[in-house]
Amino acid sequence: xxxxxxxxxxxxxxxxxxxxxxxxxxxxxxxxxxxxxxxxxxxxxxxxxxxxxxxxxxxxxxxxxxxxxxxxxxxxxxxxxxxxxxxxxxxxxxxxxxxxxxxxxxxxxxxxxxxxxxxxxxxxxxxxxxxxxxxxxxxxxxxxxxxxxxxxxxxxxxxxxxxxxxxxxxxxxxxxxxxxxxxxxxxxxxxxxxxxxxxxxxxxxxxxxxxxxxxxxxxxxxxxxxxxxxxxxxxxxxxxxxxxxxxxxxxxxxxxxxxxxxxxxxxxxxxxxxxxxxxxxxxxxxxxxxxxxxxxxxxxxxxxxxxxxxxxxxxxxxxxxxxxxxxxxxxxxxxxxxxxxxxxxxxxxxxxxxxxxxxxxxxxxxxxxxxxxxxxxxxxxxxxxxxxxxxxxxxxxxxxxxxxxxxxxxxxxxxxxxxxxxxxxxxxxxxxxxxxxxxxxxxxxx
Numbered sequence: 001x002x003x004x005x006x007x008x009x010x011x012x013x014x015x016x017x018x019x020x021x022x023x024x025x026x027x028x029x030x031x032x033x034x035x036x037x038x039x040x041x042x043x044x045x046x047x048x049x050x051x052x053x054x055x056x057x058x059x060x061x062x063x064x065x066x067x068x069x070x071x072x073x074x075x076x077x078x079x080x081x082x083x084x085x086x087x088x089x090x091x092x093x094x095x096x097x098x099x100x101x102x103x104x105x106x107x108x109x110x111x112x113x114x115x116x117x118x119x120x121x122x123x124x125x126x127x128x129x130x131x132x133x134x135x136x137x138x139x140x141x142x143x144x145x146x147x148x149x150x151x152x153x154x155x156x157x158x159x160x161x162x163x164x165x166x167x168x169x170x171x172x173x174x175x176x177x178x179x180x181x182x183x184x185x186x187x188x189x190x191x192x193x194x195x196x197x198x199x200x201x202x203x204x205x206x207x208x209x210x211x212x213x214x215x216x217x218x219x220x221x222x223x224x225x226x227x228x229x230x231x232x233x234x235x236x237x238x239x240x241x242x243x244x245x246x247x248x249x250x251x252x253x254x255x256x257x258x259x260x261x262x263x264x265x266x267x268x269x270x271x272x273x274x275x276x277x278x279x280x281x282x283x284x285x286x287x288x289x290x291x292x293x294x295x296x297x298x299x300x301x302x303x304x305x306x307x308x309x310x311x312x313x314x315x316x317x318x319x320x321x322x323x324x325x326x327x328x329x330x331x332x333x334x335x336x337x338x339x340x341x342x343x344x345x346x347x348x349x350x351x352x353x354x355x356x357x358x359x360x361x362x363x364x365x366x367x368x369x370x371x372x373x374x375x376x377x378x379x380x381x382x383x384x385x386x387x388x389x390x391x392x393x394x395x396x397x398x399x400x401x402x403x404x405x406x407x408x409x410x411x412x413x414x415x416x417x418x419x420x421x422x423x424x425x426x427x428x429x430x431x432x433x434x435x436x437x438x439x440x441x442x443x444x445x446x
Contacts (some may be wrong), residue, residue: 083291
């Protein structure tokens with residue numbers, strides 16, 4: 001068997017395994033956390049399995065597509081939508097579940113087509129030298145340090161994640177600082193870590209990780225606390241394996257680890273609390289909640305008016321909104337599961353226009369995210385994957401508008417656009433051998 005065919009079979013097998021493990025994880029989470037309505041029963045299990053097999057028919061798209069930023073986004077959201085379809089068969093809610101499943105499936109296809117296959121060539125008008133890029137990153141790290149100090153002036157405390165969830169809203173900060181903090185954590189620090197790590201300038205990469213850790217006492221979120229470990233994990237996965245395999249394994253490894261740890265401690269009380277916490281952070285928070293949010297949004301907007309995008313600040317100001325409070329707060333009041341924000345499939349799709357028009361809205365979101373393919377087309381896969389590691393988590397859990405602005409995805413796109421192709425260690429060696437390039441031709445990243 002030739003090498004390309006063997007690689008295709010491996011990727012297809014890993015994709016199928018991921019779907020299977022994701023469903024097993026959802027069932028386990030439903031058993032461990034019954035208040036999230038992710039339970040499973042034998043009555044609908046067969047239909048849920050059949051629907052998952054139909055979802056597997058999209059696997060060829062991921063085999064055909066070349067690796068890119070859109071591939072990262074598409075695969076992460078693919079798992080989320082398939083998870084929602086699985087959950088919908090066991091949901092306690094009374095919305096039109098067949099319609100919701102059809103809408104989600106069509107939306108998924110409409111999203112995957114642009115993010116996987118659209119990459120518009122861009123002519124670079126800004127060509128930074130390696131020295132200029134290095135100086136820019138040092139300046140950005142200095143700005144991040146100032147943002148950290150500014151945050152600390154409004155209050156900081158070193159507590160556990162449970163206490164942090166209760167205290168974080170007590171630190172009131174101006175809107176501009178919130179934006180700066182989101183951009184620093186979601187874009188600048190992950191990019192700096194990836195940029196320096198790929199050059200093996202580990203002391204500088206370590207500064208990026210240290211700054212991220214120092215943000216925890218001021219923002220008090222699990223995302224920031226566990227982000228350094230997540231970024232380091234992604235870095236090693238994408239250095240050890242080819243990009244598609246690395247992506248699938250980077251999701252499979254933690255989800256399987258959470259399941260195995262939980263199963264191993266079911267009859268061992270002293271370790272069960274720790275295992276349940278891991279299951280909550282990894283299997284529930286990272287994987288199940290984004291799918292579960294689609295279930296809750298489908299239920300909520302069956303009996304309530306759609307937002308018509310008024311969750312976006314300037315739309316709310318210009319045209320008003322049927323909801324006097326933020327959607328996350330409205331969901332917290334309705335379902336008592338905390339501030340329930342959700343992905344573009346739930347927010348720009350279900351919430352904004354309803355299930356019938358959701359595929360159109362999601363398609364537009366896919367076109368917007370396809371811009372990431374263009375600006376990163378000539379960059380190495382590890383740089384793209386690691387620097388967008390927190391951006392992917394944001395895409396799964398907050399609206400696209402929030403991800404682009406508040407979580408810094410637009411800034412990350414800009415950083416990719418201006419990054420010299422010779423910025424990694426291998427790129428520098430090629431630059432020395434071939435000489436500097438005078439023009440930039442953009443092609444899809446393989």
